[in-house]
Amino acid sequence: MFRLGFAMAWNVFQFCAALRGLGSVMILLVLAVVGFTYYAVVITNYLPALMSGGAISYSSLAIFFIFHVLLVMLLWSYFSAVLTDPGSVPPNWRPNVDEESGGPPVLTSLEFGKGMIGLHQPGIVVDSGNLAIRHCRKCNQLKPPRCHHCSACGRCILKMDHHCVWVVNCVGALNYKFFLLFLFYTLLETSLVTVILLSNFLAFFNEGEIPASPGSLATTFLTFVLNLAFALSVLGLLVMHLSLVSANTTTIEAYEKKTTPKWRYDLGRRKNFEQVFGIDKRFWLIPSYVEEDLRKMRALYGLDYLSRPELGSPNY
Numbered sequence: 001m002f003r004l005g006f007a008m009a010w011n012v013f014q015f016c017a018a019l020r021g022l023g024s025v026m027i028l029l030v031l032a033v034v035g036f037t038y039y040a041v042v043i044t045n046y047l048p049a050l051m052s053g054g055a056i057s058y059s060s061l062a063i064f065f066i067f068h069v070l071l072v073m074l075l076w077s078y079f080s081a082v083l084t085d086p087g088s089v090p091p092n093w094r095p096n097v098d099e100e101s102g103g104p105p106v107l108t109s110l111e112f113g114k115g116m117i118g119l120h121q122p123g124i125v126v127d128s129g130n131l132a133i134r135h136c137r138k139c140n141q142l143k144p145p146r147c148h149h150c151s152a153c154g155r156c157i158l159k160m161d162h163h164c165v166w167v168v169n170c171v172g173a174l175n176y177k178f179f180l181l182f183l184f185y186t187l188l189e190t191s192l193v194t195v196i197l198l199s200n201f202l203a204f205f206n207e208g209e210i211p212a213s214p215g216s217l218a219t220t221f222l223t224f225v226l227n228l229a230f231a232l233s234v235l236g237l238l239v240m241h242l243s244l245v246s247a248n249t250t251t252i253e254a255y256e257k258k259t260t261p262k263w264r265y266d267l268g269r270r271k272n273f274e275q276v277f278g279i280d281k282r283f284w285l286i287p288s289y290v291e292e293d294l295r296k297m298r299a300l301y302g303l304d305y306l307s308r309p310e311l312g313s314p315n316y
Contacts, residue, residue: 036222087158167179173302267307279293279297
């Protein structure tokens with residue numbers, strides 16, 4: 001039994017190490033797909049049509065413009081998700097205390113969970129609800145609310161959703177918006193490419209005269225299939241994450257609270273959305289935050305969250 005448990009732990013370690021090693025490979029793969037699509041759409045199809053002049057050049061110019069705008073937003077969102085730290089527990093972090101009561105400090109924002117600190121720990125005061133602060137045994141530190149340990153990153157991540165191999169990073173409090181915008185603009189870009197290349201794709205099966213060279217037609221065919229596959233897969237993923245945002249939860253929390261009928265962080269769809277995208281509507285579709293949102297919304301930093309106290313603390 002001991003040897004089996006040791007082997008399983010070793011396999012998990014190897015898997016996490018492999019995820020860390022995929023970094024540059026996955027980024028190069030994303031850039032390769034983008035470059036291949038750019039070549040098929042712009043160089044092979046629409047740039048010649050744009051240079052030919054006439055009525056067709058105007059429609060080509062419109063598609064040319066929309067394609068590049070979506071591409072810029074896609075890459076901006078992608079590298080924002082890749083390069084932005086998802087959020088780590090600050091050194092020597094401690095929960096908020098009740099300073100108005102005049103008595104001993106009372107911990108707030110308490111959560112149940114595995115690896116909790118018991119009542120016997122010095123310096124930890126537990127409220128009357130007999131709750132306990134979570135503690136990460138791997139990092140040997142206290143864990144803020146909604147924080148989880150990532151084995152791939154080797155540290156605790158604030159409001160961790162999942163570790164994404166495509167962005168080579170954890171998706172957490174500080175880059176969740178950027179990840180969602182990456183999915184959103186990827187869906188728009190791949191859908192646009194699928195629509196504008198549909199006629200060329202159908203020409204591949206046409207028994208009549210081929211309107212382009214076999215090489216160009218094969219490139220267009222592969223680009224169409226690739227973008228259609230990405231559009232369908234990203235659509236399902238984006239719908240799932242938008243449903244999580246509407247309930248103010250994460251992928252991990254949705255799994256953990258599947259037996260909990262009510263969620264204390266559910267503030268209503270509008271406020272739940274603002275907890276991720278901010279209050280300023282002008283920046284909802286931009287992978288950045290306005291200074292006023294960063295100043296007013298503490299939830300964007302991943303340490304403090306508004307909650308519904310009448311629901312009590314989570315039971316996990």
